Amino acid sequence: GPDYRPLDEAGLRPYLAGLPAIRDALGGDPAGWHVTEVGDGNLNLVFIVRGSAGGLVVKQALPYVRLVGDSWPLPLDRAWFEWHALSEQARHVPHLLPKLHHFDPAMALMVMEWLTPHxxxxxxxxxxxxxxxxxxxxxxxxxxxxxxxxxxxxxxxxxxxxxxxxxxxxxxxxxxxxxxxxxxxxxxxxxxxxxxxxxxxxxxxxxxxxxxxxxxxxxxxxxxxxxxxxxxxxxxxxxxxxxxxxxxxxxxxxxxxxxxxxxxxxxxxxxxxxxxxxxxxxxxxxxxxxxxxxxxxxxxxxxxxxxxxxxxxxxxxxxxxxxxxxxxxxxxxxxxxxxxxxxxxxxxxxxxxxxxxxxxxxxxxxxxxxxxxxxxxxxxxxxxxxxxxxxxxxxxxxxxxxxxxxxxxxxxxxxxxx
Ligand code: SR1
Ligand code: MG
Missing domain, CATH: 3.90.1200.10 (Aminoglycoside phosphotransferase (APH), C-terminal lobe)
Known part of the structure; x- marks a missing residue:
């Protein structure tokens, strides 16, 4: 959609700073947040963001298969399916999942618990x-x-x-x-x-x-x-x-x-x-x-x-x-x-x-x-x-x-x- 743009480490700070609950959970000045892209899967971007109050994981779908490149387009709505599957699973086994904090369907992006030291x-x-x-x-x-x-x-x-x-x-x-x-x-x-x-x-x-x-x-x-x-x-x-x-x-x-x-x-x-x-x-x-x-x-x-x-x-x-x-x-x-x-x-x-x-x-x-x-x-x-x-x-x-x-x-x- 027109509102989608893939974020990088620099773009993530202002985006997250605009979400009051997330900003509070990270704590401190967004300019001081430590952001690293850690995705090693086949499809998506995954960032760990750490502030003075704690850390969170941000996962964003890319419009193509990361493993292969932009020659293989892939719908962004997979983030919707992931979020809704996690939400349904959380009704039954919340202790066996990451906690969910925020979902932005237009950006195909979700913010979740940072599992550490997992x-x-x-x-x-x-x-x-x-x-x-x-x-x-x-x-x-x-x-x-x-x-x-x-x-x-x-x-x-x-x-x-x-x-x-x-x-x-x-x-x-x-x-x-x-x-x-x-x-x-x-x-x-x-x-x-x-x-x-x-x-x-x-x-x-x-x-x-x-x-x-x-x-x-x-x-x-x-x-x-x-x-x-x-x-x-x-x-x-x-x-x-x-x-x-x-x-x-x-x-x-x-x-x-x-x-x-x-x-x-x-x-x-x-x-x-x-x-x-x-x-x-x-x-x-x-x-x-x-x-x-x-x-x-x-x-x-x-x-x-x-x-x-x-x-x-x-x-x-x-x-x-x-x-x-x-x-x-x-x-x-x-x-x-x-x-x-x-x-x-x-x-x-x-x-x-x-x-x-x-x-x-x-x-x-x-x-x-x-x-x-x-x-x-x-x-x-x-x-x-x-x-x-x-x-x-x-x-x-x-x-x-x-x-x-x-x-x-x-x-x-x-x-x-x-
Ligand atoms: C093009 S995606 C290749 C594989 O990565 C995912 O983890 C799934 O297992 C999929 O089949
Ligand atoms: Mg996977």
Whole structure:
């Protein structure tokens, strides 16, 4: 719109000084505020602004994909989707999100809590840091946000009213539809992999009918199954952590989609980290303890999520799906509970499939992960990526044979050892 202009460090001071509550929160003379641009994601500007009274984060969307440049325009309204997703999630898990202070839709800009001393989880995981509360926090985040925005909890009219605007997040959904579910399985201009050692494997994926059918089946679920408000990009770069605190950030890809997409995205990044750890191993530290910790987290996230989701479903099912009155007798109650467990099993299979798709796209598609990219030796990196792609293919094509997180762990360990 005509009011939009991307801010730089100099432009941010007068802009923020014009917002009385923000000016007070920062404190002191705006000329003395310390401003740094810290965005290291693929799309946006992110500034940390510090004044005498405190610090804040300012995030502003750019009208193009930062990773690629202004040849790839991208709508600014993604800031609207991010703000509204954060606002909805904050109704359910405020303690697992940054606090929100200000939103300017014309500028595609929001002001949020500066999370400090938090770091991006992916960086902590590359360094081999353990986060004892993380799995519990993420299980709670997933269970609460997915259950409470679904037809199990929200009356149909309310859910539809909330969902309607998110149907407009088409540009960001299209990025996922192309980059996650389609491009890695065809010749595409944006595809890249970082060593010629992977040329053969990339060609195999392009010729792999079973993997392509699986990816398209998952894409169809992504396109059609409006189960809940999903974060839409819940990788380990979208989580900020300390040893005791975890916050999910950055839901600009949010829309009403299949629940397994978020859970799968998160678990995929743990498996990528697992194989990448092999590439970061040294003679003094083979990283086996940390690799094992990563797989324990996968089990804890799924198990914690499943337990909490079932608790919520049993205690807070106020939506129009599976109305409690229909199952008031003993037989009905038993049948409903059996169905709840079957639903979790179906959700687990979705999760495994989406995890596979998310792993493939981070190795053969446009946007990669630092866990693997920071392995300097191309032969070692290719070896780790090859292992990750083998597991990803099994997740895609054989997702029905994985019945619980222990199966995932076993499959990852088997491939790592081979
Ligand atoms: C063009 S955007 C590439 C990727 O960055 C974001 O984090 C999403 O994962 C998207 O697919
Ligand atoms: Mg992001």
């Amino acid at each position: 770091i991006i989880l992916r960086k902590g995981m590359i360094a081999g840091t353990r986060y004892p509360r993380l799995a519990g926090h993420m299980a709670e985040f997933l269970a609460q946000t997915l259950f409470k925005t679904s037809d199990l909890h929200a009356p149909a009219a309310e859910k539809k009213a909330k969902m309607a605007p998110f149907c407009g997040n088409t540009a960001l959904c299209k990025i996922t539809e192309d980059l996650v579910f389609t491009d890695p399985y065809r010749i595409a201009k944006l595809n890249r992999w970082t060593t010629p050692q992977l040329d053969g494997l990339a060609a195999q994926f392009r010729a792999d009918a079973a993997a392509k059918v699986a990816a398209q089946e998952l894409k169809w679920a992504f396109l059609t199954r409006a189960e809940a408000l999903v974060h839409g990009d819940l990788h380990t770069g979208s989580i900020m952590v300390t040893e005791t605190d975890s916050r999910a950030i950055d839901p600009e890809f949010a829309f009403y989609g299949p629940m397994g997409f978020d859970i799968g995205a998160l678990l995929a990044n743990f498996f990528l980290a697992y194989f990448a750890q092999g590439g970061h191993a040294t003679p003094a530290d083979d990283r086996s303890d940390y690799r094992s910790w990563l797989l324990v987290q996968v089990e804890a996230i799924w198990s914690g999520f499943e337990k909490r989701f079932l608790e919520l479903w049993r205690a807070e099912a106020r939506g129009d799906a599976f109305e409690a009155g229909l199952f008031a007798d003993a037989d009905g109650a038993l049948a409903l509970d059996a169905h709840r467990k079957a639903t979790m099993a179906r959700l687990f299979r979705d999760t495994v499939g989406f995890a596979g798709a998310k792993m493939v796209r981070r190795i053969l598609g446009l946007a990669h992960v630092a866990d693997l990219e920071t392995i300097a030796d191309p032969d070692r990196r290719a070896a780790c990526e090859t292992q990750a792609l083998r597991l990803a293919r099994a997740f895609l094509v054989e997702r029905d044979r994985f019945t619980g997180p222990a199966d995932l762990r076993h499959a990852a360990e088997t491939i790592y050892r081979e």
